[in-house]
Amino acid sequence: MADTITPREEDYSQWYIDLVRSAKLADYSDVRGCMVIRPNGYAIWEKMQAALDGMFKATGHVNAYFPLFIPESYIQKEADHIEGFAPECAVVTHGGGEELAEKLYVRPTSETVIWASYKKWIQSYRDLPLLINQWANVVRWEMRTRLFLRTSEFLWQEGHTAHATPEEAQEEVLRMINVYKTFAEEYMAMPVLIGRKTESEKFAGADETWCIEAMMQDKKALQAGTSHNLGQNFAKAFDCQFQSKKGTLEYVWATSWGVSTRLIGALIMAHSDDKGLVLPPKLASRQVVIVPILRGDKQAVAEKAHALADELNSNGIHAFVDDSEQNSPGWKFAEYELQGIPVRLEIGPRDISSNICIAARRDTGEKQQIALDDTFAASISALLDAIQQSMFKSALEFREANTWEVSSYDDFKKSIDKGFLIAHWDGTGETEAKIKEETKATIRLIPEDPDFRKKYSMDEPGICICSGNPSKGKVVFAKAY
């Protein structure tokens, strides 16, 4: 037997760790809180990068790269920013054997170093908008880490844009949070709620933070992406002004937005099961594994398997054959299920003689016969599409089945482990903090999707579940990662 995975029912947290390690997605490193992303895990990140990068370019953004090291004086320029990030920064004090005149912060995020450049690049309204994205690693010295979900160093992308008007900036904030939503739903097959963060949950240095929130299989919430409206905060901190068409000097309006390797954790916790990883076909670098049953005329079986793989690959489906004789077919079935390959094809002598093969889908485990005629590639392609759709559908059904409206605080406290709770809130930070203190639930977001708001009649005024004060509308509470 290979590694065994703790069942989700028994210990969800241990299941997650067991899965990450036995599917060879990541390993712990010898440095606290850091992980090695193994090829199986990195392949998922590469697929994510490719899809997102295409979407960023399609919305007019370009890539650039800014330095890892940030002078201490930069970090200190924006008051909320330093307050939010300084405690969790790694700081370089020595270089080349000598103490540095100014400490260098290993970037926890790049607003400051980027705005130092933007100040030099922006003089006129003609220089705007400036739409730049960077793929990079960042370091945050978190107190408690968890593979993919929160590591000391992680990979991400961060978009940083500069605009001439607040309206344009806000449009950008919404455009990008919607790009994330599209990516989460169409590629990750993971439904998300879109909305705003409360004052206490927003990004350090932002006027407003938008986010997408997903529900994991243990019914906890995970923030999967954020898009911030930075107002003129960083422009003022870095004295970045431009001359408008009218000739006046004005501060630039800014946004920033990012998603990280945390998405891999989200993907795992949204779909995978006790047998291992379950990957949506669009994010699987290997979509189909062909396992030949090598008996009888072994060579003929192996050749047929390779011919099928070739046919799939030439139709844009990523297929490969495992014809090694070291491991039995049973071993291969289990191994590729662990690795989350969406479709497995079995082909043996008796299939060849009846001109079929057996297809097993990873998400449901269902097996079906596929005809080996000129409809073959189209059948597999349709099967992959069906898997992608059905994964999204079941995740959505799961979220909907675990979203509840509650109207009393007693009910709220009793229901908090049951998923997303929709309840009235008086809008104050005090109440928010009290609820968090007493129930560990936080306000995940103030949803903006009109259909969602309507479904739960979120715009109707009411009474705050905790304070009993008037509430202008409902928000979504949950325990979160």
Next chain:
RNA sequence: CGGGGUGUGGCUCAGCUGGUAGAGUGCUGCGUUCGGGACGCAGAGGUCGUGGGUUCGAGUCCCGCCACCCCGACCA
């Protein structure tokens, strides 16, 4: 930072009242197998986290240190 746990072949771990290190799995070779984690035979592989101490003798007992993991408070 508080609480808990663990450091012994690549991995997971066993090792009792101290006597000079073992299993499963993985790995290498050969052969038989192969439609749900097959089997036989033969091999390779360990300064027992680290520094001291007790002892004729320490993986085991004592003291210190280090590291990592898990559960909480903080965060993407």
